[in-house]
Structures are given as C-alpha cells and as structure tokens.
Amino acid sequence: MIGKMIGAFVGSKAAQSSKSLGGPTGAVLGVLAPAILRRVSLPAMIAIGAGGYLVKKVMDKDAKRQGEPAVTPLKNKDGLAAA
CATH class of the missing domain: 1.20.5 (Single alpha-helices involved in coiled-coils or other helix-helix interfaces)
Structure with a gap:
C-alpha cells in the first residue's frame, strides 16, 4: 500500500513537468507502473x-x-x- 502511494506521488510530480500529462494521470501511471513491470x-x-x-x-x-x-x-x- 505504501509503495502505491509513493508511486502515485512520484508519478504525479513527474507529470507536472510534462505538457501532455496532468497530475492525476501521472498518479495513475505511477501506481500502475510497478504492477506492469512485475509482469513484463x-x-x-x-x-x-x-x-x-x-x-x-x-x-x-x-x-x-x-x-x-x-x-x-x-x-x-x-x-x-x-x-
């Protein structure tokens, strides 16, 4: 659970630097990234x-x-x- 929260925070901060992504989109990507990487x-x-x-x-x-x-x-x- 803490890992998902950290991923959401980092994703949100990274998305703020991007022109095409918003904070919520980055948070979702940050939560999904570890799960996707485990399966690839x-x-x-x-x-x-x-x-x-x-x-x-x-x-x-x-x-x-x-x-x-x-x-x-x-x-x-x-x-x-x-x-």
Missing part, C-alpha cells in the same frame, strides 16, 4: 528501453532540423536533473 519479461523491458532511446533520438533530430530546442531530461526546482 526481461527481453520486453530491454526492447521497451531501446525503443524509447530510438524515439528520443528521432525526436531530437527532428527538433534540431526544425530549429526547436531538443527534448531535455526532467529538472527539479534547483535546475538539477531528476534521478
């Missing part, structure tokens, strides 16, 4: 991670071509990258 196999996790990496590379390349700033990691209020 290791090769699927590796594929998801590699896919995310490739999508970020493509988005950065498109943003550079269009003159927009590249996608940056989440930062806290002190300007440091979130761990």
